[in-house]
Amino acid sequence: MKRTKVLIGFLLVVFLLFIVSCSATYTGVQSKNDQEKRLTVSTSFYPIYIMTLNIVKDVPGVDLVNIAPLQTGCLHDYQMTANDLKKMENSDILVVNGAGTESFLDQVIEQLPELEIIEASRGLELINDNPHIWVGISGAKAEVENISTCLAELDPAYAELYLRNGNEYISRLKALETRMHQTLDGIANKKIITFHEAFPYFAREFGLETVAVIQREAGSEPGARELQETIELIKNTNVKAVFAEPQYSPLSAETIARETDARVYRLDPAVTGEMEADAYLKTMEKNMQVLFEALK
Numbered sequence: 001m002k003r004t005k006v007l008i009g010f011l012l013v014v015f016l017l018f019i020v021s022c023s024a025t026y027t028g029v030q031s032k033n034d035q036e037k038r039l040t041v042s043t044s045f046y047p048i049y050i051m052t053l054n055i056v057k058d059v060p061g062v063d064l065v066n067i068a069p070l071q072t073g074c075l076h077d078y079q080m081t082a083n084d085l086k087k088m089e090n091s092d093i094l095v096v097n098g099a100g101t102e103s104f105l106d107q108v109i110e111q112l113p114e115l116e117i118i119e120a121s122r123g124l125e126l127i128n129d130n131p132h133i134w135v136g137i138s139g140a141k142a143e144v145e146n147i148s149t150c151l152a153e154l155d156p157a158y159a160e161l162y163l164r165n166g167n168e169y170i171s172r173l174k175a176l177e178t179r180m181h182q183t184l185d186g187i188a189n190k191k192i193i194t195f196h197e198a199f200p201y202f203a204r205e206f207g208l209e210t211v212a213v214i215q216r217e218a219g220s221e222p223g224a225r226e227l228q229e230t231i232e233l234i235k236n237t238n239v240k241a242v243f244a245e246p247q248y249s250p251l252s253a254e255t256i257a258r259e260t261d262a263r264v265y266r267l268d269p270a271v272t273g274e275m276e277a278d279a280y281l282k283t284m285e286k287n288m289q290v291l292f293e294a295l296k
């Protein structure tokens with residue numbers, strides 16, 4: 001009797017885990033579109049689009065749509081447009097990063113109860129509630145796995161293909177991760193300064209020590225005092241490299257470089273780029289080279 005109870009309890013837990021793993025309903029996706037476009041999958045923004053692009057490769061009838069305009073970069077303070085809303089209304093499945101990235105979507109999602117939501121970051125451990133999980137390769141791998149598993153469950157006819165695509169992409173990410181470790185692990189001075197708090201996952205993965213993060217708010221320049229403090233910090237801590245992001249103005253970084261011995265480099269959090277399947281791999285490859293040059 002007791003064993004039965006334990007078993008029932010166990011099955012219930014498994015069942016609940018299963019239920020929360022993707023989205024609330026498992027009745028299969030009823031496409032709102034014609035036969036040619038069997039399934040419309042939308043993604044909230046660029047990094048999630050690139051992951052999903054790899055996962056839906058060769059799956060018949062999938063129309064993949066990205067919601068936020070490509071130049072948006074990170075979604076901090078993003079204001080949704082009527083066009084974005086229309087894209088979501090026409091979608092069967094919406095893939096988001098989650099972890100607070102898409103707060104602008106909350107209200108809309110309530111209005112679209114039939115929209116299936118896949119949260120790429122579901123179940124992943126966050127560093128200080130920071131949502132930039134995809135900037136670390138292991139984070140990207142975990143998110144790809146979440147998305148492909150959920151797409152396989154929501155569109156079971158092509159489950160095998162989603163899972164195979166997901167695994168193939170994960171293998172390529174793993175190969176890159178190994179190469180990055182081979183290149184970066186031996187570097188002695190790994191102290192860096194970054195702009196906009198996009199790099200904690202990346203830094204942890206490759207043992208980088210972030211001694212300061214400047215200009216935390218997207219688009220705002222640091223104040224004179226923060227800049228002066230950072231300059232002092234660099235002088236006191238032997239930081240050789242300041243990393244600006246291509247999406248942000250490099251002005252403050254250049255001021256810092258002028259006042260200290262540190263040099264300014266570009267590190268890319270992969271929030272903008274080409275709309276092609278290999279774009280993330282290429283961006284990270286480039287980050288690896290930049291870091292190696294900057295810190296060797």
Ligand SMILES: [Zn+2]
Pocket residue numbers: 074075076132196197198
């Ligand atoms: Zn960001």
